[in-house]
Amino acid sequence: MASERTNRVAKNTLMLYLRMGFTMLVSLYTSRVVINTLGVVDYGIYGVVAGTVGFLSFLIYSMNTATQRFLNVAMGKGNINECRQIFSISVTIHFLIMMVVVIVGEIVGLWLLFNKLIIPAERMHAAFWVFQFTILTTATSVMTIPYDAMVVAHERMQIYAYLSILTTSLKLVILYLLIYSPYDKLITYGFLYLCVALLNRLLYTLYCKYNFSECKYSIHFPRKLFKEMTSFAGWDILGVLAWTCSKQGTTILLNLFFGPVVNAAKTIAEQVRGAINGFSSNFLMALRPQITKSYAAGDTTYLHTLMFSGAKLSFVLLYTIILPLIIKAPLILEIWLKTVPDYTVIFLQIVLVEMILDAMMNPLNTAALATGRIRYYGLATSIMTIMELPLCYMILKMGGPPVSVFVTAFVVLLLREAVQFYKLRHLVDFSYLQYLKEVQIKCLIVVILSLSVTLLISHHIPDSLFGLLLFSILCISISLVLCIFLVFNKKERSFLKKKILYFFEWPKNRQS
Secondary structure, three states, X not given: OHHHHHHHHHHHHHHHHHHHHHHHHHHHHHXXXXXXXXXXXXXXXXXXXXXXXXXXXXXXXXXXHHHHHHHHHHHHHOOHHHHHHHHHHHHHHHHHXXXXXXXXXXXXXXXXXXXXXXXXXXXXXXXHHHHHHXXXXXXXXXXXXXXXHHHHHOOOHHHHHHHHHHHHHHHHHHHHHHHHOOOOHHXXXXXXXXXXXXXXXXXXXXXXXXXXXXXXXXXXXXXHHXXXXXXXXXXXXXXXXXXXXXXXXXXXXXXXXXXXXXXXXXXXXXXXXXXXXXXXXXXXXXXXXXXXXXXXXXXXXXXXXXXXXXXXXXXXXXXXXXXXXXXXXXXXXHHHHOOOOOOHHHHHHHHHHHHHHHHHHHHXXXXXXXXXXXXXXXXXXXXXXXXXXXXXXXXXXXXXXXXXXXXXXXXXHHHHHHHHHHHHOOOOOOOHHHHHHHHHHHHHHHHHHHHHHHHHHHOOOOOOHHHHXXXXXXXXXXXXXXXXXXXXXXXXXXXXXXXXXXXXXXXXXXXX
């Protein structure tokens, strides 16, 4: 049984990586063309306006997490009727969230837009319409979540991958229309993204309606289950709200202190985060249902295996890709964007390091959420995270440079993870000393050795496109070999060998 579940994780991970490889390439290519088509100022305006609406994304993420968690627990127990009830509750809650997004967005968001944000007067009209399209796009995404959660809970990752690839392909269409549009390009950009969100909503709804019997809405559902879901989401909301305030709030702070050009630099760094972070988030998406179902079934041994091995794999998948990007960030940004806003390089380098730490923590956070007992866990981590915004404000007010925002965020991240480790021991019988020995120390050794070797190599390779490709291949190869022999134990290496062989034979075996 454990072998079958592990094979499912491996197959789902492969499908998600095929999807990620395509979406990342398209995302990075479109970013370059969009920034050159819109210009640095308009690109910065889009980033800060989208960030204003992004304050409401904590509601979306929290209910997505809650829906997937309760669906996975019900499936782990084999209770189809409860799955149907959870779906109905989720649709109801997301409709209420959609109304909150629209109402709060139109009141608070517009006030910020017209009274606080630094936007050139001649671009205020375009910023207003981009704001309206972003509100509608967010509202549409809210109503897609119950269906998205159903697809992930059923582990239909191939469908998730196909729909994502289709959506990403439409971004190329957006790019073509944007370049040749005779209308205001910033307004056109916002409108076309709304159209893609609407199509995505339609496709998810149709697929779930025709493939999952649980996707039948009923206004009659148990109040106790409704209360459990909203209570779980309520405590999770604290953590996500704190994270959203820190990320989107710092976007607004940078706009208030430095204007839209610095916002463009932050937007680029965050866009790279979103593109590359898929390498670990895709693995986590395949892993999350198994973690939750293992906890629901009381399989503690397999749960701990998933937590520790998941943290190692998350590190390896991300670090091997990120290391050459950190070292060669100036050259990569110059080749990619041509026009590189000030501070983009240092912003990106700090963000990439943050991503590695976050990726290693994600499997452990998923295990904590699986327990459903997240009141104090969520409260403790939220308090640590929310510290970031006032600290950044005080530092900027005292004359701190833009990079101080990212340095502050990194320090807060380290403190938050320390608190999370402490709280985990009460939730899933977690031993930090064991984690330190089996995961963190091994990963740290790999970082020290790989950095020493690759930095030495980088001085002997010229800064050119060919040199960048050669360095990236050497860098990835060195870090990957070190990870295989120093991070993974004998059992994990054996498992990886079997999965690699399985992947090569996947087209032949996919029907089995």
